[in-house]
Structures are given as C-alpha cells and as structure tokens.
Amino acid sequence: MSRLIHSRWIQFALVFSLAIMMLGAGDTAEKRFERVGHNMMCACSCGQILLECNHVGCPDSDRMRKELQAQIAGSGSSPTGGSASGGMGYGGSDKQILEWFVAKYGAMVLAAPLRGGFDNVAWITPIALFLLAIIGTTVIIRVWKSRTQQRVPLKIKGMTTSSTDELRERIRRETLY
Amino acid sequence: MPSHPMPEFGSFSLLLALVLSAYTLVFGAIALLRSSATQRIDSASRLGETARRAGIGSFIAMTCAAFALVWASYTNDYSVAYIMHHTNRSLASWYKFSAIWSGQEGSLVLWAWLLTTYGFVLRLRHRTDVRLFAFASTILAGIQVFFLLLLNFAAPPFSIQPGPTPLDGNGLNPLLQYPEMVIHPPMLYLGYVGFAVPFAFALGALMMRYPGEKWIHITRRWTMVTWLFLTCGIFLGAHWAYSVLGWGGYWGWDPVENASLMPWLTGTAFLHSVMMQEKRGMMKNWNVWLIFSTFMLTILGTLLTRSGLVSSVHAFAQSNIGDWFYGFILIVFAVCLFAFFKNRDHLKSENKLESLVSRESSFLFNNLVLLVACFTVLWGTLFPVLSEYVTGSKATVNAPYYNRVNVPIGLFLLFLTGVGPLLAWRATSLRSIRRNFILPGVAFAVTAIVLMIVGVRPWLDGDDMHATIFSLLTFSLAAGVVTAISSEFLRGANVVRTQTGKNLFASTLQLVRKNTRRYGGYLVHFGIVVMFIGIAGGAFNTSHEMEMNFGDSIQLGPYRLVCQSFSQDSNPNYDTEFALLDVYKYGKKITQLAPEHRFYIASQQPSTIVALHSTLQSDLYVIYEGKNPDTDRPIIKVFLNPLIAWIWIGVLIVIAGTLLGLAPNLARNAFKTPVTSEQPNPSQLMEAEVHHV
Incomplete structure (x- = not known):
C-alpha cells in the first residue's frame, strides 16, 4: 500500500512538473x-x-x-x-x-550545418567522440582497478575503515604543504 | 641605385640569425651525439658550448633585425614595402610600434624574436641541468631555423618598394588602431611561441631518456607562464573584438580565434595531467603527447589561417607560406613519432588508477573533456573544407554550431572544476564523498530554485529554452563550485587554526602561502567560474536599433538614451561622425555616451568606436551605425548585455591565481599535533601507505 502511495506521488509529481513546463510556452x-x-x-x-x-x-x-x-x-x-x-x-x-x-x-x-545528409556528420562526430571517450575511460579505470584490487588492502590494527579514511584525509591535507 | 642602410642591416641580421641558429642546431646535435657515445666528452662539451653561445648570438642578431624594422617604422622609411603598406606619417607613435605585427612579415619577425628570446633565457640558465638544457636548446634551434628560413626566403620583411620611394604609406588597418592591439598580439605570441619551450624539454627528455620527473619541475613555470600569456592574449583579443568590431559580442568563433583556443585547451589539459606524473608517476605517454599536440596545434593554427585553407576575418594573415607550414608540421610530427617509438619503454607508468572516484580519474576526465572541446573546435574549423570535398558545396560552421556542441561540454567541465578538488588521491570513500558534497549540492539546488522563483524559467521561453536551461545550469553549477572551493579553503584554514591558534583570516593567508600552487590553482578555478557566469549572461542579451533625431529616446531595460546632438569632426588620421546620448536610469541621468563612426583617410576604411557603460549587472553597449542617407540622421543600435563585466573580472582572478601559483611556498614548518594513544601517528600511517603503494 505504502509503495502504491509513493508511486502515485511520483506520478503526480511528474505530471505536475510537465504541466508547469508547458505553461506559458510560446513563441x-x-x-x-x-x-x-x-x-x-x-x-x-x-x-x-x-x-x-x-x-x-x-x-x-x-x-x-x-x-x-x-x-x-x-x-x-x-x-x-x-x-x-x-x-x-x-x-x-x-x-x-x-x-x-x-x-x-x-x-x-546557414550559420551551422543544418541540411541533413553529410551535415549530420558535423554534429554526430563530436558527440560520439565524447561518449566514446567517457565510456572508454570508465572501462579502462575499472580494468585497472580490478587489477589493483588483487593487492593486499591497507589495514591498520585497531582502526575502522571510516577512521582510516578520516586520518588519510587529514594526512593528505597536512602533508600537501 | 639608392642605398638603404637600415633595411640592409635588418636583412643582414636576419641572415646572421639564421646561420647562428643553424649552427646551434647542427653542432648542438653533433655534440649531444658525441657525448652519448661516451668518447671525447671534453671536445663534445666544448662543441656544445659553442652551439649554446651561437644560440645566444642568434638572439642578439634577431633583436637587431627587429630593431631595424621598428626604426624603419618610426623614421617613416617607405622604401621598405612592409612599412609602406602598414603605416603612414600621421599614425600615432604607439601604433607605429604595433604596426610591426599587423602584417604577415612583421608578425613573423615578432614570432622569431620571441622564440630567440625564450631560447636566450633557456641557454643562460643551462647550469640547472646542462645535458637536458642542451637537448632543449638544440630542439629550439630547429624551430628557430624554420622561422628564420621563412623570414629570409618566403616572407622577407625588409623587401624594398620598387620604383621611387612613396611620400606616405597606406596606413594601418583601422581595426588595429585600438590600444589593446598594442599588447594583444605580443601576449598571444608569447603564449604561442612559449609552448615551444616545454615542447623542447619534453622531446629532449624523451630523446635522452631522462630519469625521473625533474624535467616537469623544470618546465612547470615555463608552461604556467606561457599558459598565462596565452590566456591574457585570448581575452585581450575578445575584449578588443567586443570594443571595436561593434556587433555586440566578444567571441565569433572565427578560425583565427579557434586557432588560439585549441592550444589553450590542450595546454590546460597538460597543466592538469602533469600533476599525476609528478605525484604518482602516471600518464607519462599521455603527457608527452599532450605537449607535442599543444605545440603542433600552435603551428596548425598558423597553417590554417595563413594558408587560406579556411576563410577568416583576419584576412591580413593569408598568404602563400602555407606550404612551408605543411612541411614543418610533418617534420615535427615525424620527429615526435620517431622519438616516441624509440623510447616508449622509458615512459611506463609507475602506478595505475585505482578508483573511478579519485583525484586521478577526475584529472583524466578533465583531460578528456578538454580534448573533446579542442577536437570540436578543430572539427568545426575544418568541416567547411571537408564538406566541400565530400558534397561539392561548402557548409558554414559558425557560432550556433559551436554553442550547441561546446556548451554542454563546458558545463561538464565546470562540474569537474568543482568535483575534482573534493576527491582524494588514489580513492575516495563514500563517507568522504557524502561529507564533501553536501554543501555544494545544497548550494546548487538552492540557487536553481531561487533563480526559477526570480524568473529564470526555461519552460516559458519556447524554442529558446535551450539557452535559458544552460544559463540556469551554469549559475547553479557555479554556486556549487564556489561553495566547494570555499569549503576547501575553510577546511584547510581550520586545520592551520587548530595548529597555530591564529584567527581564520591569518590561518587562510598562511595556508595559501604554504601551498601557493594548490591554492593558486583553486583561485584560477574560481576565476573560471566567474567567467562562466559572465558567459551565461549572454542568454539574456537584448538589443534595439533606431534612427534618432534630436530629443528622440530609446528605452532598453532600465536605461533610457536621449539623443542630445550628432556632429562630425576631423583630424589628419581620420574623419569622425558621432552622436551624444544622455543616459538615464530610472529617470536619473547617469552618464553621457558618444558612439563614433570613423573613416581613416590613408587606408580609406571605416571603423566603429563603441560607447560603453559597464556595470557588474550589465553593459550598455551603443553603436553609431552610420547615417541614413535619406534623412541624414544617425542610426543607433543599443545592446543590453548582462554580466559581461564578470568575464573580464574572471580573467583578472585567473591571472592572480596563476601568479600566486608561480610564487614560491613559505618554508615548511613541522606541525606539532597532539596524538592520542588510541590513534596511530600520522607519520606511521603515511609510512604504511607508502609501503602499500
């Protein structure tokens, strides 16, 4: 029931947002x-x-x-x-x-290539390159990360991960200058 | 046949500079080869020293040549064709100086002189690392030889005007008769030419398999200074375009503007990614190719605009020297490729990226975004040529294209500007992300909501909603990034305050002085954010054009302009027509503006002098477009450009940040932190971390 109410609220919010977006649209x-x-x-x-x-x-x-x-x-x-x-x-x-x-x-x-056909190449190429670069980099980092994770993780006796993070953060700040 | 002692002296100096540069290149290379062969090291070092001194001599010879051209300009020596074509007697004295770089040959003289000057400084400082500097000096001499060959054989600046010497010259292009034109080209060229130095060091370090990252430390200041000059040059040009061209904007995506932007983008990427090499020994291949590309882009930009390959409003630059640049860029690329393949095993990374959420990966993404932006600019510049080749008809690629493609890329970059400094090296924990990102996130959301409440509502703008959406995003992201940068300063200052007991202001000052590079960088980021705010204001530009009689008024935004009079004047250099307009804001007179339209007598060309009333909120930009021949009344066009001043303020902050980054750090003081028995000492943890790495 609770999920249904939540979903109704989300639907309402979406419709309301769309309605607001359409209000006053004119040219x-x-x-x-x-x-x-x-x-x-x-x-x-x-x-x-x-x-x-x-x-x-x-x-x-x-x-x-x-x-x-x-x-x-x-x-x-x-x-x-x-x-x-x-x-x-x-x-x-x-x-x-x-x-x-x-x-x-x-x-x-025309101030920009808008004729269709080969003109579309002007628009598609940078966007395709941008997406390829982002996806490619993400994949490469993940591959490198999986290789690096095979090493022994840093553990210091008596410290939890969060306090290690805090201390590492502090070291970073204090040793940068 | 009349003799021309000064032009002859200039020509001889150019030839001498070429011979000395060629000596530096050839004998410098021989000395390096001999010393590599570990035999006759003494004689090799003596030969290397003669090459170094010849390089210094080339600077003196080139200075003499530049002086001869300046002399010819100031003495109205119209026997020199270049001086005849670019100056006239009534030209103001500072423009006689700037006329030196207003044409093809003169601008090449400036280029070659700056190159030899950089070389002179480099060769004087050779004791820093004799062998590395010898490599860099030899490579720089190779570039000098190319430009001096151009000046001696393809575009000689001291060519004598055939026939009798004219009594007066043709005058300087009116568009160039503006104070910023005296400093804009030298700044831009200092940037362009300056990238030859880190390029020479990078190539030299690769060729000699230089151990470690010391060459990066040596070239860091060179690169930053060069980048600063290029930044100043680009924005001085933008300000000149805004003040002189009279179309209401500051950036027209002209191929020449694009040519200056491309090396700036790759240079910016290089400045970021070398930090990864310095800190973690990573990205060595990438960095080498970034600086190679940056240098080649400075040459490619020159090739694009001087070969006539693409059409540009900077028509003065077009000539037949394009083939020389094609040849040079091919040689440079071949040398880089050869050096890279021969020594690529020397460039192995010492570490790999460990996490997608780390400072390193944010640098990597920043680099990719900058390179994609660079590619987009190059692609847009070359697309008309490609389109003509494929379809037979030339497409035009102008502002609408660049704005649509580059604005989203720019927004992503702005996002990274805020995110990058919040991430830790190696990996950032979820907790740290949550803690560091809450405030910037809140600032982003609150700004977006407030802006929508005060009236920035993209959904009301019909088909123009894209511009408003981008502006809304820019303002909101800017708020987030400024919060992120401020919180970094505050967090660091709090640490210092805890250690020293000083107040927050003094702690911030100490923090900045102890790591000028880091906090200078943050200041540069802050300047970039301010510039983005100014650029985003462009979405709300408005304009009005009207023919005005005495007493007529134009209302634009809060301003009312009333025409008081219109008249004309004359001096030996130009005739001018102007209007006097009283400016009222909310009924109160605030200033009087006098837009002009000039007609330069010697060059027979018109020019516009914009009248500007600039505030932080907006610029009132007034143009005298000319007179209606039927009514003899002036046509006045008024623009109201919001937030433009923020762009220029942003540039000043960027300059301040870069200068701060160049300043040396204060001596490092040891921190005496009380350490509780439950927690390990930070130095122990550091040690553990170092072992882990």
Missing part, C-alpha cells in the same frame, strides 16, 4: 526573428551572423532581414522572385524558412 514573431536570424549568415561575405552584420551600406543584410520578416509573417515570395504557393513560399517552420534562404542564397547562408 512571438519577434523572438522567432531573433532565433532564425541568428542561425543565418549575411550573404555579403563579411562572415557575420545576419542579425549581427553591422556594415554600413551592406548590400545584403537589410534586404535579407526584410525577407526574413516577410517569411515569418507568412507572406514571403518564392526564392526565384515570383509568388509562391505551398509551404515553401509562405514561411512555415523554421526549417522551411531556412530552406527558402538556402534555395535563394546557397548553403553558405
């Missing part, structure tokens, strides 16, 4: 403009993020910002200039907007 056009604009490069070859391009008289950034605003507002044109139909020309998701810009300006307009 204004301004926020979206900021977010998508920071995932794009200015096409003027300045090497800066679109919304950070501060070149006076930049030939591209103003036009691109207006295009982005239009895409977010859902009234964009097709990348070739004519009126578009379907999701491609009328904003849609962030991904669709970015695809619209790639179609118009080329892949260099």
Whole structure:
C-alpha cells in the first residue's frame, strides 16, 4: 500500500512538473526573428551572423532581414522572385524558412550545418567522440582497478575503515604543504 | 641605385640569425651525439658550448633585425614595402610600434624574436641541468631555423618598394588602431611561441631518456607562464573584438580565434595531467603527447589561417607560406613519432588508477573533456573544407554550431572544476564523498530554485529554452563550485587554526602561502567560474536599433538614451561622425555616451568606436551605425548585455591565481599535533601507505 502511495506521488509529481513546463510556452514573431536570424549568415561575405552584420551600406543584410520578416509573417515570395504557393513560399517552420534562404542564397547562408545528409556528420562526430571517450575511460579505470584490487588492502590494527579514511584525509591535507 | 642602410642591416641580421641558429642546431646535435657515445666528452662539451653561445648570438642578431624594422617604422622609411603598406606619417607613435605585427612579415619577425628570446633565457640558465638544457636548446634551434628560413626566403620583411620611394604609406588597418592591439598580439605570441619551450624539454627528455620527473619541475613555470600569456592574449583579443568590431559580442568563433583556443585547451589539459606524473608517476605517454599536440596545434593554427585553407576575418594573415607550414608540421610530427617509438619503454607508468572516484580519474576526465572541446573546435574549423570535398558545396560552421556542441561540454567541465578538488588521491570513500558534497549540492539546488522563483524559467521561453536551461545550469553549477572551493579553503584554514591558534583570516593567508600552487590553482578555478557566469549572461542579451533625431529616446531595460546632438569632426588620421546620448536610469541621468563612426583617410576604411557603460549587472553597449542617407540622421543600435563585466573580472582572478601559483611556498614548518594513544601517528600511517603503494 505504502509503495502504491509513493508511486502515485511520483506520478503526480511528474505530471505536475510537465504541466508547469508547458505553461506559458510560446513563441512571438519577434523572438522567432531573433532565433532564425541568428542561425543565418549575411550573404555579403563579411562572415557575420545576419542579425549581427553591422556594415554600413551592406548590400545584403537589410534586404535579407526584410525577407526574413516577410517569411515569418507568412507572406514571403518564392526564392526565384515570383509568388509562391505551398509551404515553401509562405514561411512555415523554421526549417522551411531556412530552406527558402538556402534555395535563394546557397548553403553558405546557414550559420551551422543544418541540411541533413553529410551535415549530420558535423554534429554526430563530436558527440560520439565524447561518449566514446567517457565510456572508454570508465572501462579502462575499472580494468585497472580490478587489477589493483588483487593487492593486499591497507589495514591498520585497531582502526575502522571510516577512521582510516578520516586520518588519510587529514594526512593528505597536512602533508600537501 | 639608392642605398638603404637600415633595411640592409635588418636583412643582414636576419641572415646572421639564421646561420647562428643553424649552427646551434647542427653542432648542438653533433655534440649531444658525441657525448652519448661516451668518447671525447671534453671536445663534445666544448662543441656544445659553442652551439649554446651561437644560440645566444642568434638572439642578439634577431633583436637587431627587429630593431631595424621598428626604426624603419618610426623614421617613416617607405622604401621598405612592409612599412609602406602598414603605416603612414600621421599614425600615432604607439601604433607605429604595433604596426610591426599587423602584417604577415612583421608578425613573423615578432614570432622569431620571441622564440630567440625564450631560447636566450633557456641557454643562460643551462647550469640547472646542462645535458637536458642542451637537448632543449638544440630542439629550439630547429624551430628557430624554420622561422628564420621563412623570414629570409618566403616572407622577407625588409623587401624594398620598387620604383621611387612613396611620400606616405597606406596606413594601418583601422581595426588595429585600438590600444589593446598594442599588447594583444605580443601576449598571444608569447603564449604561442612559449609552448615551444616545454615542447623542447619534453622531446629532449624523451630523446635522452631522462630519469625521473625533474624535467616537469623544470618546465612547470615555463608552461604556467606561457599558459598565462596565452590566456591574457585570448581575452585581450575578445575584449578588443567586443570594443571595436561593434556587433555586440566578444567571441565569433572565427578560425583565427579557434586557432588560439585549441592550444589553450590542450595546454590546460597538460597543466592538469602533469600533476599525476609528478605525484604518482602516471600518464607519462599521455603527457608527452599532450605537449607535442599543444605545440603542433600552435603551428596548425598558423597553417590554417595563413594558408587560406579556411576563410577568416583576419584576412591580413593569408598568404602563400602555407606550404612551408605543411612541411614543418610533418617534420615535427615525424620527429615526435620517431622519438616516441624509440623510447616508449622509458615512459611506463609507475602506478595505475585505482578508483573511478579519485583525484586521478577526475584529472583524466578533465583531460578528456578538454580534448573533446579542442577536437570540436578543430572539427568545426575544418568541416567547411571537408564538406566541400565530400558534397561539392561548402557548409558554414559558425557560432550556433559551436554553442550547441561546446556548451554542454563546458558545463561538464565546470562540474569537474568543482568535483575534482573534493576527491582524494588514489580513492575516495563514500563517507568522504557524502561529507564533501553536501554543501555544494545544497548550494546548487538552492540557487536553481531561487533563480526559477526570480524568473529564470526555461519552460516559458519556447524554442529558446535551450539557452535559458544552460544559463540556469551554469549559475547553479557555479554556486556549487564556489561553495566547494570555499569549503576547501575553510577546511584547510581550520586545520592551520587548530595548529597555530591564529584567527581564520591569518590561518587562510598562511595556508595559501604554504601551498601557493594548490591554492593558486583553486583561485584560477574560481576565476573560471566567474567567467562562466559572465558567459551565461549572454542568454539574456537584448538589443534595439533606431534612427534618432534630436530629443528622440530609446528605452532598453532600465536605461533610457536621449539623443542630445550628432556632429562630425576631423583630424589628419581620420574623419569622425558621432552622436551624444544622455543616459538615464530610472529617470536619473547617469552618464553621457558618444558612439563614433570613423573613416581613416590613408587606408580609406571605416571603423566603429563603441560607447560603453559597464556595470557588474550589465553593459550598455551603443553603436553609431552610420547615417541614413535619406534623412541624414544617425542610426543607433543599443545592446543590453548582462554580466559581461564578470568575464573580464574572471580573467583578472585567473591571472592572480596563476601568479600566486608561480610564487614560491613559505618554508615548511613541522606541525606539532597532539596524538592520542588510541590513534596511530600520522607519520606511521603515511609510512604504511607508502609501503602499500
């Protein structure tokens, strides 16, 4: 019975947490403009993020910002200039907007590799390496530890493990300087 | 044909420096080989001494060459092509000095001069360990030869301008006409070049099968000083970018920035892992390769940015000397590999890791995380080239990529910064973990809850929740780490207080002075935490852009900016347009800011001068973007960047901590601890432990 109550409480806590997390979740056009604009490069070859391009008289950034605003507002044109139909020309998701810009300006307009295919390698490689390194190190330490444990453990007559730990800790502190 | 005595003197000095360096390399190596063969030791030692003196001579020759270039700059000698391209008559005198490293050839002169200077100090201190220093001196001479070959044949700084001498120069790049540019490159180069010294010692120690870990003790200060210079150089560059480039940020993940970060990451890993070799004779292979990699990364970074392999905003650095660097890095790698395989039996560990929960394993994880971060930066820098090769179209890898991949890695590192010092060497008991981790854990949880109560609620930020989550985690982890560091200080101080009867402050001071290295390290960790707090503030940046007329105002956060006037001015070096903005906070005028837009006459290039009002809470960052040609009114962009000042304060703490770590310890006093009859004497236990090991 007690276990059941505990489990109910855990379920309640989970549902409550999820509900709280969902509360107020929203996305204004301004926020979206900021977010998508920071995932794009200015096409003027300045090497800066679109919304950070501060070149006076930049030939591209103003036009691109207006295009982005239009895409977010859902009234964009097709990348070739004519009126578009379907999701491609009328904003849609962030991904669709970015695809619209790639179609118009080329892949260099994306501030990060987001096209799928080989671009995924850019994301997967560091994460895979990180996980491999962590798992590999853990395994190596465990193997070394099992070898080391075959030695005789330190025992001092008349001392419990906890007091040995305390004393070792004290020695560590006192002998470090 | 007109004669150019000073440039000729400079060219001759460069050639002389090359000859002397080559002598040090060749005859130094012959002397070492002869002395190894245990025959004619006297003649070998005399030959080695001539090589050492030639190395010192190369420093003098290189100093003469650098002086000739400075002289040419200050005397407006536009017969020298480099001076003509990088200075002009109206340039302020300190920028005439910094112009020396503003281009390819000059920056190589700085590099070679610093290298010979490090070599000079090393060769003067040879009595510390004559044979090890002779190896290091010879290896360093090899690196000198490479840079002097470049300066003599590939990128000569004293090339004479063809035709009649121009009356004025092209001027210095406007972006470089900023006070920090006078010290940022030398600091960065001191760091870059400095890693050649521990590299030379490590390679030398491996080649001569140097017994014990003394070479680490010898190079510890070199490595720390070098690391400190690189840290200062990187953050001076970040501060320069923040103050001059005018995009509101301080780090753009440009390939040149990445090139400086990579050796910093591996150098940091090396500084941590050599402690394991010093204390427990472990990780010898790892440490040797860490310092080899760090040195090779300094060369690779230079290769990446100067070969044109990857595009960078540091366009001045691109040239055709990339092939030289390809060749050099291959030679360095081959030599390292050969030395390693020939002597790898010399690098056997004396101990193995005994527990997953120990100081050693925390160092190991710290190393892995730093190396993964380094790999991520390298991977992101090279991915556009790889992508073009595989898919035919170049992908761009910019801030969004690095932020998403590196931020979680950085958080894990921050976690380890707090955890590492709490773990004991060899193994940590469960009880000790529980005792040491309770306070930091509570600090972490309380901070997270308080932040959520005051309004840091990621779930309200829609698709931007990642940034807020990372900030929340950073602030909470920072609280935990600061608590952990403080408790380490307090625990140590309490031990001293019990022993000496002094008050807590005096005990802390004594504690720190008796182990400057350990507590200097904690201070560096504290500085890193403060920097992380500043970086996390970036999640809450806001900005507003507006065309302003007299009396117009912009409201951003608690600040209101009112345009008082806008005007223009001129001097021989540049024309400037600026606006005067009164800044009010909660209705009270606090300051006046004057953002500028300059146009440099000689180079015909524009530049932005940011106006900044910085507080601990946030930076008010104002840019004059230019005038709207239709209305002739200025366009002003204002950023409110929270907690930026914490980054610069963090760097100052890191510098203080490193300097403390470099300071010598106070003489060791014996502790007179009353020992009860039930407990064994600590020295008995130590003895038992030593036998156990």
